[in-house]
Amino acid sequence: MVGVLQSFCLYCSIAIGLVAIMTFVTWAGRRWVDMGQLIFNGLLITLATFVVTIGVYANQTPPPSPLARDLAAHLTEVNGTMYGAHWCPHCSDQKAMFGSAFNDVPYVECSPDGGPGTPQAPACRAANISSYPTWIINGERHTGAIALEELAQISGLTIPGATSEAVPSEAGPAL
Numbered sequence: 283m284v285g286v287l288q289s290f291c292l293y294c295s296i297a298i299g300l301v302a303i304m305t306f307v308t309w310a311g312r313r314w315v316d317m318g319q320l321i322f323n324g325l326l327i328t329l330a331t332f333v334v335t336i337g338v339y340a341n342q343t344p345p346p347s348p349l350a351r352d353l354a355a356h357l358t359e360v361n362g363t364m365y366g367a368h369w370c371p372h373c374s375d376q377k378a379m380f381g382s383a384f385n386d387v388p389y390v391e392c393s394p395d396g397g398p399g400t401p402q403a404p405a406c407r408a409a410n411i412s413s414y415p416t417w418i419i420n421g422e423r424h425t426g427a428i429a430l431e432e433l434a435q436i437s438g439l440t441i442p443g444a445t446s447e448a449v450p451s452e453a454g455p456a457l
Contacts, residue, residue: 346383362419367393
């Protein structure tokens, strides 16, 4: 069997086979008084297994992309800081672009005491932050959620394999 790992797992295959055999022997090897009760219990166990599985896997985040990981480290090196608020949807979008690598991005929470309208954190007032998210990179201010590639360019991170030359279109000029 080949699944998420993209490789054969002998132990997994044996376990699946044994469970299938035990299920068949249990079901076929005994006379059931009430087949409806058997089906109901089977569906109930299947539903419980499904709910628990979804609950376990729903909270797992995928690993960050190499660009997000490298950019987070680079922003730390160049003192690039994001100022944001936990209630700001654009800040949430920016954090999602980094994934779990956002934990390594220098970040200042400007609204630690509540939602919109609450006093800003002193660090945000000192930096004169008026909108979220605001990036201060190399002394320059950039507002709004910014694509990782653009943040890399702003901060001076060179992306391996990226080129600054325009690639001509194969379709030719638009008419």
